[in-house]
Amino acid sequence: MALFYVVIYLPTRYLIEADFDSFESLAVEWRVGLSFVACITLALLFTVLPNRLHKVGVPYVVERLNYHHGNLPVWNAVVQFFSAAIGLAGGLSIGKEGPAVHLGATLGGYLAEKAKLPQYGVETLLACGVAGAISAIFQTPLAGVLFAFEVIFLEYRQRYVLPVLLSSVIATLVSHFFIGPLDIFSVESISSVLLSIDLFFACSVLVIFIVLLSALFLHTQKKLWRLSGLSVWWRFLLVAVATSLVAIYIPEALGSGYLSLSRLLSGDLILYSLFVLILVKTLLTAFTIGLGIPGGMIGPTFIIGGLAGAQVALVFDSSIVNVALFALLGMAAMMAACFQAPLTALVAIIEMTHSPATIVPALFVIVFACLLVRVFFHQESVFVERLSFMGMSSTISPFQRYLRQHTVKPVAENVLILPMYVPIEQVKDLASSMVDYAVFKVGDEHRLVRRSAVLEALGMLDQGPQLWLVAEESRMKMDLSLALESSLVPVIDEPASLEAILGWFQKHGLPEVLVAVSASSLSLVSRHRLDQFLLKSDQ
Structure with a gap:
C-alpha cells in the first residue's frame, strides 16, 4: 500500500x-x-x-x-x-x-x-x-x-x-x-x-x-x-x-x-x-x-x-x-x-x-x-x-460454508504403508496394530488391503507352504500381491477442505481415495465415511 x-x-x-x-x-x-x-x-x-x-x-x-x-x-x-x-x-x-x-x-x-x-x-x-x-x-x-x-x-x-x-x-x-x-x-x-x-x-x-x-x-x-x-x-x-x-x-x-x-x-x-x-x-x-x-x-x-x-x-x-x-x-x-x-x-x-x-x-x-x-x-x-x-451469487450456502471450515482429518483413516514383500515377522506384528488398512505398491499403483485379511492369509501357513512365500536374503517374506485380493486406489494431494474432497468423489465416482498427508504418510478417505460424518453433523 x-x-x-x-x-x-x-x-x-x-x-x-x-x-x-x-x-x-x-x-x-x-x-x-x-x-x-x-x-x-x-x-x-x-x-x-x-x-x-x-x-x-x-x-x-x-x-x-x-x-x-x-x-x-x-x-x-x-x-x-x-x-x-x-x-x-x-x-x-x-x-x-x-x-x-x-x-x-x-x-x-x-x-x-x-x-x-x-x-x-x-x-x-x-x-x-x-x-x-x-x-x-x-x-x-x-x-x-x-x-x-x-x-x-x-x-x-x-x-x-x-x-x-x-x-x-x-x-x-x-x-x-x-x-x-x-x-x-x-x-x-x-x-x-x-x-x-x-x-x-x-x-x-x-x-x-x-x-x-x-x-x-x-x-x-x-x-x-x-x-x-x-x-x-x-x-x-x-x-x-x-x-x-x-x-x-x-x-x-x-x-x-x-x-x-x-x-x-x-x-x-x-x-x-x-x-x-x-x-x-x-x-x-x-x-x-x-x-x-x-x-x-x-x-x-x-x-x-x-x-x-x-x-x-x-x-x-x-x-x-x-x-x-x-x-x-x-x-x-x-x-x-x-x-x-x-x-x-x-x-x-x-x-x-x-x-x-x-x-x-x-x-x-x-x-x-x-x-x-x-x-x-x-x-x-x-x-x-x-x-x-453477472449471474453470480455473493454468498455460499451454509452447507458449503460448513464443508470449507473442515479439513479431511475428521473423515480420514490412518493406513500402514507396507512393501510388496513383507517379512513374516512384520506381518505377525500387525496383530497388535490398531490400524484397519494397509497399502503397498505394485509398480506405480497403490493397492489397498485390510489388515485383518493380511493376518488371515498368514494363518494359512498352518495348512502348509503357500504360493506367496518368498525366500529373500535368508528371510521368509509374504508377497502381498499373491497372498490376497487388493483394490486399486488412487492417490491425491491433501485437499484444502471437505468441499474439495466431496467434489472429487462426485467427479470420479470412486468409493475410496488415498490422501498424501506428507511425503511418507497416507490416509484413507472413503465416500461412505464422509457421508456418515456429514449426516452426523447435520443431526
Whole structure:
C-alpha cells in the first residue's frame, strides 16, 4: 500500500506541485489532457491484455472467494495496481480503496497457497489481506476488520477475528512508518453533540438525500453495465469525454475528491453550487466505474456523502446544525447505504476523525439509510448487485460454508504403508496394530488391503507352504500381491477442505481415495465415511 501511494501521488505531486488531489489548480488544457491520456492508456492496456486479466476490484475478490476457493491470480493484481494508478494520476473520478482491497486479498491468498493451508486458512489470510489494505489506506484498523467481514464475507466469522485484527494493526503501523499519519480531513474533534428534535429532523432530511444519491449512484451503474459488450475503446472514450467536460466546468469533481471536502470543512473553499458538485460527482463516479474503469468507489462515496452532509447543514441554522458533524454523518450514511456495511461506516468516521460523540446521530442516519435503500429501492450492496448482474451469487450456502471450515482429518483413516514383500515377522506384528488398512505398491499403483485379511492369509501357513512365500536374503517374506485380493486406489494431494474432497468423489465416482498427508504418510478417505460424518453433523 505504501508503494501504491508512491506510484499514485508522486507523478501528481510533480505535475500539480501542490496537494495531490487539487486538479483544479491545473490549467484547463492539462486537466483535459490528463483525462484523455489516462483513458487512452487504459484502453490500450486492456486491448493488449487477455480477457482473463481484465477482471479486477472488490466484486472479483468476492467471486474468487466463492467460486474459486479464494485463489486470486497474481497477474490480475498487477493489472489492478498499474491501471488504478493510471486512472488516479489522470484525475478520473475513482478511488484507491477498491484496488487496495484487491491487492491485499491477492497477497493473502498467495501466501496461503504457498503455505498449502487448508481452506479456512486461505480465507483467514484473505481476510487479513483485505483488512490490512483498508487499514493501511485509511489508517483505521478496526474499520478494516469490519470491512472484511461486512463487505467481503457478508457475515462475521469469530474464528478469524484475532489474526485479522493483528494484520490490521500491523498494517496501520507500517502505513504510519512509511507514509506518516494521514489527516485526511481537517476536522476538529467534536467533543459533544446536543441531541434535539431539530437535530434529528435535519438528520432525517440528510437520510432522504443520501438514499436518493445512493439509488442514483447504483441505478446509473446498472444502466451502464449493459454496455459491457461495447469495445473498451468506445467505453473509455465516453469516460474521457465526460471527465473532460467536468474538468472544464467543475474541476473540483476530479480525482478522489478528498481535497474538495477538506477545504469545504476548513472554510477555504467557496463553491458556486455545492448541490451541483454533489450531483456531478455522483454521476461521474458512477459513469466511470460503470463503464469499466478499474478503480474503486469507496473513497468517492465517502466524499459524496460528506458533501451531501455539508449541503444539508448549510440549509439549517448554524446554531442547530454543525457543518463538520453533518459532513461526517453524510460520509457514514452514504458508505453504509451503498455497501450495506453499517458498522464499518460508523467505526471508520470515528477512527478517522477521533469523534466518538457522533455515535448516536451517526447510528440514526446509518440505520435509516440502510433500511430505506433496501425497502424502497430493493438495493443490496453495489458489489452484490454487480455479481448478481453477472449471474453470480455473493454468498455460499451454509452447507458449503460448513464443508470449507473442515479439513479431511475428521473423515480420514490412518493406513500402514507396507512393501510388496513383507517379512513374516512384520506381518505377525500387525496383530497388535490398531490400524484397519494397509497399502503397498505394485509398480506405480497403490493397492489397498485390510489388515485383518493380511493376518488371515498368514494363518494359512498352518495348512502348509503357500504360493506367496518368498525366500529373500535368508528371510521368509509374504508377497502381498499373491497372498490376497487388493483394490486399486488412487492417490491425491491433501485437499484444502471437505468441499474439495466431496467434489472429487462426485467427479470420479470412486468409493475410496488415498490422501498424501506428507511425503511418507497416507490416509484413507472413503465416500461412505464422509457421508456418515456429514449426516452426523447435520443431526
